[in-house]
Amino acid sequence: MAIPPQRLLLLLVLSLIGSGCENSKPVVPRLIGTEKISYLYGFGDHGIRLPYKAQVVGSAACAECHPGECEAQHTHHMAQTGSAILKDSRDRFFSEKMVSLPYKKIEGLHGDPGAYRVADDGVWLEMQSEGEKQNRAKADIAFGSRSFTMLSVEDGRRLRELPVSYSAVKQCWFQTPGQPAGTFGKLNSVQHSEHCLSCHASFISWENDRLNVAESQFGVSCERCHGPGSAHIDAALEGNENLKIYNAGRLSPDKQVQFCSQCHRQPGELNPRDVMNLTGELARHAGAGLMLSKCFTESPPESTISCLDCHNPHINSEEEDLVSPNRYNASCLRCHENPAADHTTVDLGVDSDCVACHMQTGDYGHGLMEFTSHWIRNPGEAKPLGSAQEREVYDAIADAYRTLLDDPRVGSERKAIAATSLAEVLVMTERPVEGMQQLKRAIALDPQNPLAFERRAAVYRMLGRNEDAIADYSRAIELEPTSAALYMGRAAICLEIGKRDAASRDLTQAQDLLSSDDPRQKQIGKMLRQINR
Numbered sequence: 001m002a003i004p005p006q007r008l009l010l011l012l013v014l015s016l017i018g019s020g021c022e023n024s025k026p027v028v029p030r031l032i033g034t035e036k037i038s039y040l041y042g043f044g045d046h047g048i049r050l051p052y053k054a055q056v057v058g059s060a061a062c063a064e065c066h067p068g069e070c071e072a073q074h075t076h077h078m079a080q081t082g083s084a085i086l087k088d089s090r091d092r093f094f095s096e097k098m099v100s101l102p103y104k105k106i107e108g109l110h111g112d113p114g115a116y117r118v119a120d121d122g123v124w125l126e127m128q129s130e131g132e133k134q135n136r137a138k139a140d141i142a143f144g145s146r147s148f149t150m151l152s153v154e155d156g157r158r159l160r161e162l163p164v165s166y167s168a169v170k171q172c173w174f175q176t177p178g179q180p181a182g183t184f185g186k187l188n189s190v191q192h193s194e195h196c197l198s199c200h201a202s203f204i205s206w207e208n209d210r211l212n213v214a215e216s217q218f219g220v221s222c223e224r225c226h227g228p229g230s231a232h233i234d235a236a237l238e239g240n241e242n243l244k245i246y247n248a249g250r251l252s253p254d255k256q257v258q259f260c261s262q263c264h265r266q267p268g269e270l271n272p273r274d275v276m277n278l279t280g281e282l283a284r285h286a287g288a289g290l291m292l293s294k295c296f297t298e299s300p301p302e303s304t305i306s307c308l309d310c311h312n313p314h315i316n317s318e319e320e321d322l323v324s325p326n327r328y329n330a331s332c333l334r335c336h337e338n339p340a341a342d343h344t345t346v347d348l349g350v351d352s353d354c355v356a357c358h359m360q361t362g363d364y365g366h367g368l369m370e371f372t373s374h375w376i377r378n379p380g381e382a383k384p385l386g387s388a389q390e391r392e393v394y395d396a397i398a399d400a401y402r403t404l405l406d407d408p409r410v411g412s413e414r415k416a417i418a419a420t421s422l423a424e425v426l427v428m429t430e431r432p433v434e435g436m437q438q439l440k441r442a443i444a445l446d447p448q449n450p451l452a453f454e455r456r457a458a459v460y461r462m463l464g465r466n467e468d469a470i471a472d473y474s475r476a477i478e479l480e481p482t483s484a485a486l487y488m489g490r491a492a493i494c495l496e497i498g499k500r501d502a503a504s505r506d507l508t509q510a511q512d513l514l515s516s517d518d519p520r521q522k523q524i525g526k527m528l529r530q531i532n533r
Helices: 005-016 059-063 067-074 190-200 222-226 230-238 253-264 272-276 280-284 286-292 317-323 327-333 354-358 390-405 412-428 432-445 450-462 466-479 484-496 500-513 520-532
Strands: 036-040 082-084 115-119 122-126 136-138 141-143 147-154 158-167 172-175 201-207 361-363 370-372
Touching: 059 067, 059 222, 067 222, 122 147, 122 158, 136 147, 141 190, 158 190, 190 201, 190 253, 190 412, 201 222, 253 286, 272 280, 272 390, 272 412, 280 286, 280 361, 280 370, 286 390, 327 354, 390 412, 412 432, 412 450, 432 450, 450 466, 450 484, 466 484, 484 500, 484 520, 500 520
Parallel strands: none
Antiparallel strands: 036 201, 082 141, 115 122, 122 136, 141 147, 147 158, 158 172, 361 370
């Protein structure tokens, strides 16, 4: 079949495009035998199944007909949330000025995290060698737009979170939170690495079962939300009324929130303690918070609050604030037509800001970044844990864990975490037998998950089965030997049953794993004094 003249012209124009979405070069997905494979996250086998066949074309192709949206999206934080660290892009992260910036010590973390060195063969994080421990890793990828966590690709498919990150907000380097003590960064499993990539990359290329960083498209591009674009271009050129493009904006409001929550999280992906204690982890994940809000749960699905009520996905919020500063209040007034009547203890002025009161900011990142909690609540409202609404929230997140466990697209490791979280909720709501069943399920799904063994040990302890509890703590310690909390948990049981020497050894080990300013040091000291009396 001859190629239409319009198609030839478009292909010529695309080959000359050098502005707009210049970092999103056209990508041709390949599947050649079993050696090379490329795929777009969120669609096909990795998400939504479309009723037509299409291939990825790259955001530059979108710019031909949608220049405004593409130019805005190119500077969006979502587009910049993942980047390959290549020779022509590394100055964004490792310019001479940036490398010389100060390092911020984070309270409660200790050890020498090392420093980055720029060389001809890449950027390397190096630290002083301790015996046979790894002390050098290449920075291949950066995750984040305002704070950057660097990652190394290891074993072809696994991502190691390097222990030194960068805050563009505070203009400093800092120790990456969540790192196991005594290790050279956190080495994620293949499944966990894939899950991370699904939100920090749009298009991934694999070659001989190894991640090809240079040919992958990191960050959230046009097609990560709208699907592969080749069929859309063909339909537009042919004047077809069916434009063959996915538009999440046409979903019902509840489905819109679920779509955005692919990356911004759902309640079923959070630890129940984070939810019940309103931690910064909850504030960090907007989708989960919004889906817990009564504005969302108690409104009809077809008219409930959605992400798009307040956010244009093509424009950063701070830029949209300049052109539409009243959009947040306008969204609230859609349902709360007479807010003054609802405020019996506060006098509302004409300039009252709904968000400032009902969506509090929370710190996550050790003072380096704040996030706005999207769990819409009354100011000063008690944490769910211990409040009148405690059981209501427990039931809601338990349902969310069950939904995730029933999702065939979710891998075994994430399901194991959901089963462990569900077990914790069941135990907290006085259903330990059901909780134990979920913990056994979690261990069967992922026998390498120390958290499931730790939680089961806690249930065994509650049931008076101390030897079983010690065995589970011991297994958890084998899987995560740098966790002070695990040694402290086993020590507490040993102390209860009179194994004082074993308790003392575990507490001493926990002491060594913690920094001197860690608040748990006081608790350990108290337990050791009790042993030595």
